[in-house]
Amino acid sequence: MTEYKKVTQEIVDKLINIVGERNVIWNEPDKLENYSHDEITDKKYAQMPDVAVKPKNAQEIAEIMKLANKEQVPVTPRGAGSGLSGGAVPIYGGIVMLFDRMNKILEIDKTNMMAVVEPGVITNELNQLIEPDGLFFAGYPMSVESCYIGGNLAENAGGGRAVKYGVTGRYIMGLEFVTPEGEILNLGGKLMKNVVGFDLLKLLIGSEGTLGIFTKVIIKLLPVPKARVDLLVPFADPETAINAVPRIMTESGIIPTAIEFMDKLSFETSYKFLNEHFSHDDAGAMLLIELDGTDPEVLEKEYEMVGKLCQDNGALEVYIADNHTTIERVWRVRRNVAEAFMVYSPVQSLEDIVVPIGSIPKILKDIKTIAEKHDVLIPTYGHAGDGNLHATVVKKQEMSLEKWEETLPKVLLDLYAKTHEYGGSISGEHGIGHKRKKYMVDSVGAPAVELMKRIKRAFDPNNILNPGKIIDA
Amino acid sequence: MTEYKKVTQEIVDKLINIVGERNVIWNEPDKLENYSHDEITDKKYAQMPDVAVKPKNAQEIAEIMKLANKEQVPVTPRGAGSGLSGGAVPIYGGIVMLFDRMNKILEIDKTNMMAVVEPGVITNELNQLIEPDGLFFAGYPMSVESCYIGGNLAENAGGGRAVKYGVTGRYIMGLEFVTPEGEILNLGGKLMKNVVGFDLLKLLIGSEGTLGIFTKVIIKLLPVPKARVDLLVPFADPETAINAVPRIMTESGIIPTAIEFMDKLSFETSYKFLNEHFSHDDAGAMLLIELDGTDPEVLEKEYEMVGKLCQDNGALEVYIADNHTTIERVWRVRRNVAEAFMVYSPVQSLEDIVVPIGSIPKILKDIKTIAEKHDVLIPTYGHAGDGNLHATVVKKQEMSLEKWEETLPKVLLDLYAKTHEYGGSISGEHGIGHKRKKYMVDSVGAPAVELMKRIKRAFDPNNILNPGKIIDA
Numbered sequence: 007m008t009e010y011k012k013v014t015q016e017i018v019d020k021l022i023n024i025v026g027e028r029n030v031i032w033n034e035p036d037k038l039e040n041y042s043h044d045e046i047t048d049k050k051y052a053q054m055p056d057v058a059v060k061p062k063n064a065q066e067i068a069e070i071m072k073l074a075n076k077e078q079v080p081v082t083p084r085g086a087g088s089g090l091s092g093g094a095v096p097i098y099g100g101i102v103m104l105f106d107r108m109n110k111i112l113e114i115d116k117t118n119m120m121a122v123v124e125p126g127v128i129t130n131e132l133n134q135l136i137e138p139d140g141l142f143f144a145g146y147p148m149s150v151e152s153c154y155i156g157g158n159l160a161e162n163a164g165g166g167r168a169v170k171y172g173v174t175g176r177y178i179m180g181l182e183f184v185t186p187e188g189e190i191l192n193l194g195g196k197l198m199k200n201v202v203g204f205d206l207l208k209l210l211i212g213s214e215g216t217l218g219i220f221t222k223v224i225i226k227l228l229p230v231p232k233a234r235v236d237l238l239v240p241f242a243d244p245e246t247a248i249n250a251v252p253r254i255m256t257e258s259g260i261i262p263t264a265i266e267f268m269d270k271l272s273f274e275t276s277y278k279f280l281n282e283h284f285s286h287d288d289a290g291a292m293l294l295i296e297l298d299g300t301d302p303e304v305l306e307k308e309y310e311m312v313g314k315l316c317q318d319n320g321a322l323e324v325y326i327a328d329n330h331t332t333i334e335r336v337w338r339v340r341r342n343v344a345e346a347f348m349v350y351s352p353v354q355s356l357e358d359i360v361v362p363i364g365s366i367p368k369i370l371k372d373i374k375t376i377a378e379k380h381d382v383l384i385p386t387y388g389h390a391g392d393g394n395l396h397a398t399v400v401k402k403q404e405m406s407l408e409k410w411e412e413t414l415p416k417v418l419l420d421l422y423a424k425t426h427e428y429g430g431s432i433s434g435e436h437g438i439g440h441k442r443k444k445y446m447v448d449s450v451g452a453p454a455v456e457l458m459k460r461i462k463r464a465f466d467p468n469n470i471l472n473p474g475k476i477i478d479a
Numbered sequence: 480m481t482e483y484k485k486v487t488q489e490i491v492d493k494l495i496n497i498v499g500e501r502n503v504i505w506n507e508p509d510k511l512e513n514y515s516h517d518e519i520t521d522k523k524y525a526q527m528p529d530v531a532v533k534p535k536n537a538q539e540i541a542e543i544m545k546l547a548n549k550e551q552v553p554v555t556p557r558g559a560g561s562g563l564s565g566g567a568v569p570i571y572g573g574i575v576m577l578f579d580r581m582n583k584i585l586e587i588d589k590t591n592m593m594a595v596v597e598p599g600v601i602t603n604e605l606n607q608l609i610e611p612d613g614l615f616f617a618g619y620p621m622s623v624e625s626c627y628i629g630g631n632l633a634e635n636a637g638g639g640r641a642v643k644y645g646v647t648g649r650y651i652m653g654l655e656f657v658t659p660e661g662e663i664l665n666l667g668g669k670l671m672k673n674v675v676g677f678d679l680l681k682l683l684i685g686s687e688g689t690l691g692i693f694t695k696v697i698i699k700l701l702p703v704p705k706a707r708v709d710l711l712v713p714f715a716d717p718e719t720a721i722n723a724v725p726r727i728m729t730e731s732g733i734i735p736t737a738i739e740f741m742d743k744l745s746f747e748t749s750y751k752f753l754n755e756h757f758s759h760d761d762a763g764a765m766l767l768i769e770l771d772g773t774d775p776e777v778l779e780k781e782y783e784m785v786g787k788l789c790q791d792n793g794a795l796e797v798y799i800a801d802n803h804t805t806i807e808r809v810w811r812v813r814r815n816v817a818e819a820f821m822v823y824s825p826v827q828s829l830e831d832i833v834v835p836i837g838s839i840p841k842i843l844k845d846i847k848t849i850a851e852k853h854d855v856l857i858p859t860y861g862h863a864g865d866g867n868l869h870a871t872v873v874k875k876q877e878m879s880l881e882k883w884e885e886t887l888p889k890v891l892l893d894l895y896a897k898t899h900e901y902g903g904s905i906s907g908e909h910g911i912g913h914k915r916k917k918y919m920v921d922s923v924g925a926p927a928v929e930l931m932k933r934i935k936r937a938f939d940p941n942n943i944l945n946p947g948k949i950i951d952a
Contacts, residue, residue: 115837116729117729118837119729120835162674168672169671172649172671173672175681185926189926192924193923193927195835195902195903195904196837197833197835197904197907198641198833198865198866199646199862199865199866199867199907199908200907201634201635201907201911202905202911202919202922202923203911203919203923203928203931203950204682204686204690204931204934204935204949205635205648205681205682206927208678208682208684209678211678211681212674212677213677213678217677228734229728229729229734230732232732252591255702256589256592256702259613259703259705259773261701261702300732300733300777300781301777301780304773307774308773360670360671360672361670362588362590362593362669363590363591364590389672392672393670393671393672394672429668429670430668430670431667431668431670434670434672434674435672437674438676446675446676449675449676450666450675453658453662454676454679457658457664457937457938458676458677458679460937460938461677461934462677463937464933464934464936464937476676
């Protein structure tokens with residue numbers, strides 16, 4: 007394990023020289039506490055930084071990285087802090103790097119249908135700006151209203167529209183980034199194809215801030231779909247709902263934008279949190295299916311076909327939301343499930359498994375069995391159309407905290423074992439961070455972990471940038 | 480530079496022990512000559528292997544790699560040999576590895592819409608097999624009728640449909656591969672999302688057979704578009720044709736499947752080669768625009784809109800091909816341009832630059848200036864919809880071979896400098912191999928090359944797998 011130095015007044019003075027006094031937070035524990043955790047509630051994953059800095063460009067970041075290498079102080083980049091695996095937590099203290107000042111949309115290039123942005127831009131702000139031009143960025147994490155684009159890249163964020171549009175990485179065509187040793191590099195460009203050597207750009211995406219710090223991002227935009235419709239489809243039980251998912255796609259030949267799934271406990275909790283009421287009392291599960299396209303007439307044909315397939319496969323009803331207000335209303339329910347659960351029961355572990363879509367019905371049954379075996383609740387919701395399920399392990403009221411601490415690891419071992427049995431993976435979009443680090447060897451095997459360690463050392467020989475995440479190099 | 484051993488009878492005996500006598504080619508120079516080159520005609524890029532082997536599975540490949548590491552003999556994997564940058568040429572001799580026996584389509588999983596194949600499967604064979612199921616693999620290199628899927632992955636093949644569907648890598652969800660040191664690893668699966676550590680899968684794609692040997696590939700399939708139409712659109716000159724390209728997409732909001740470009744010399748040469756005649760004598764350039772979709776009526780609306788935009792932007796005519804025979808006929812012309820040129824003039828350098836689509840009109844003018852300055856021909860054709868242009872530097876009849884050898888490097892320097900000026904890249908889909916290795920530092924910068932060298936060493940400490948390609952590690 008690398009030995010790190012504590013940040014001293016002398017190092018802080020050097021940081022002030024680089025970014026200016028007002029952009030260094032030091033000796034202010036109340037402020038620094040904000041940067042000690044992400045959205046995981048469990049305090050055992052939190053750690054205070056020694057200092058926080060707000061650079062304004064790649065040059066300042068390069069200087070900070072050179073200083074950190076010289077002084078052997080770790081640096082942890084942090085976007086909006088909306089992560090769910092501890093990726094932005096400075097687990098060895100040191101410097102937390104913030105991107106609040108790097109929040110400019112630098113260019114909207116309509117001819118090439120590309121945007122150039124800094125990493126601190128909020129995802130939704132980009133889409134709001136370009137919508138009048140008939141363009142959109144197809145990345146769509148559930149935290150779209152708060153998360154930063156830099157964080158989306160670091161996690162290779164997925165979200166609700168991956169069924170049709172894929173994940174964030176598909177749209178990243180160019181990058182400026184600072185290496186852990188403090189070099190400024192440019193990769194790719196406003197280019198649709200590019201095969202000049204190893205695909206460093208794709209390697210950086212999803213590397214959770216351990217291989218480089220993004221300072222400029224070139225994003226491919228798409229023509230914004232002119233028509234959009236959502237179907238809210240209640241089913242009697244989760245199995246029936248989930249069984250319908252692969253059938254909808256293979257029988258219609260239509261790839262929906264999104265197929266979201268919520269079990270009863272999930273949607274009821276969210277409705278309650280939002281102070282709303284859903285009338286279908288006999289519903290045991292719900293699908294939220296979104297379709298989009300260039301032509302409203304075609305879309306009508308398509309949603310009728312999809313709606314009919316739902317009914318043929320056991321839907322209790324098909325509600326259609328085809329205007330901005332109703333669409334926003336159904337998505338609010340889905341988007342707020344995680345937050346509603348936090349309020350309802352903060353002692354929990356939000357999981358992020360992904361399996362082949364054909365195996366979802368089977369693993370749902372297994373999840374039920376695992377919950378009963380360990381006497382916990384595991385409400386499940388998520389992105390059924392791409393197999394990514396947020397099974398959330400929740401402590402029952404009557405279980406003691408000691409018992410919970412002892413039980414949770416066993417639940418996860420069972421859940422992950424089943425996930426691997428179906429050829430699945432323990433994280434679809436939240437990443438490893440330090441929360442899931444100990445499961446890496448079981449997940450991808452020792453030789454793959456060894457390759458990752460060597461790659462980390464190739465980029466970061468002194469193990470300065472976000473150490474202790476994903477793997478221990 | 481690594482010192483390699485010559486393959487001896489003793490090593491050949493060990494190879495025979497692994498793969499069997501009939502799967503080793505040794506002391507047969509006529510047969511081995513086939514594996515000394517790819518599709519580059521220039522003999523200076525060719526090199527004879529010592530021996531060729533045909534393993535049948537990952538276990539045999541792992542044994543070969545362990546042997547090669549022990550004996551310090553280089554191994555060069557070779558697909559169909561349809562490459563265009565020398566990636567499959569054994570430039571240090573040693574072992575060429577062939578995949579003729581690993582040509583099985585192992586599984587078509589309709590529920591998950593995935594195929595599992597061995598690397599020696601011909602790309603088109605997969606599509607022919609799955610078409611009756613209403614599925615297709617969207618990778619579409621121009622050599623689709625001969626190239627192997629393993630080679631597509633190694634080069635991250637692009638081709639004609641990348642405008643809408645992206646390149647090969649987008650569809651690769653899982654991999655079994657053998658590391659240069661002889662470990663068998665599995666990455667990903669039948670999964671649409673997966674963020675468990677560094678994206679080794681994406682790093683391997685496009686690594687030109689230098690980081691690992693693919694032994695099993697999991698491919699995401701799409702519902703096959705039920706309707707397809709091609710527009711063949713002659714223009715008076717290349718500038719007018721190319722100026723229309725970004726306008727077609729931004730003004731219609733439609734992303735065509737393909738927008739291919741041919742200048743006069745290119746399409747005339749191909750028509751002549753195919754013994755056909757094209758009636759539009761005043762055409763100085765041509766666009767071939769393909770649209771596809773689920774609904775024939777929508778497609779009709781779309782192609783009328785695109786056709787009208789072409790006419791508004793200077794098209795001389797819009798020919799519509801909407802059945803299999805006519806579609807195949809127009810694509811044959813485009814697919815045969817490269818081969819027609821080989822016959823017409825084998826002394827040439829087929830280039831593969833890519834620029835932002837908005838910069839294509841400008842670089843076309845520059846290409847004309849460069850051709851005149853150096854007294855060579857540079858006919859240009861390619862994938863205009865994604866900015867990837869196969870400018871082909873061709874020796875004029877009257878130029879001596881000595882003068883050509885002296886001129887070509889200067890032409891390339893000028894061409895690449897202009898490409899970089901527009902934020903472009905020297906290879907969109909053919910790769911670096913050893914043909915373009917010396918331009919790497921100018922292309923991506925010394926720090927990026929250094930990172931690539933370290934990555935190569937991380938995977939292949941003895942520099943055994945396809946050495947001397949992309950970079951000198």
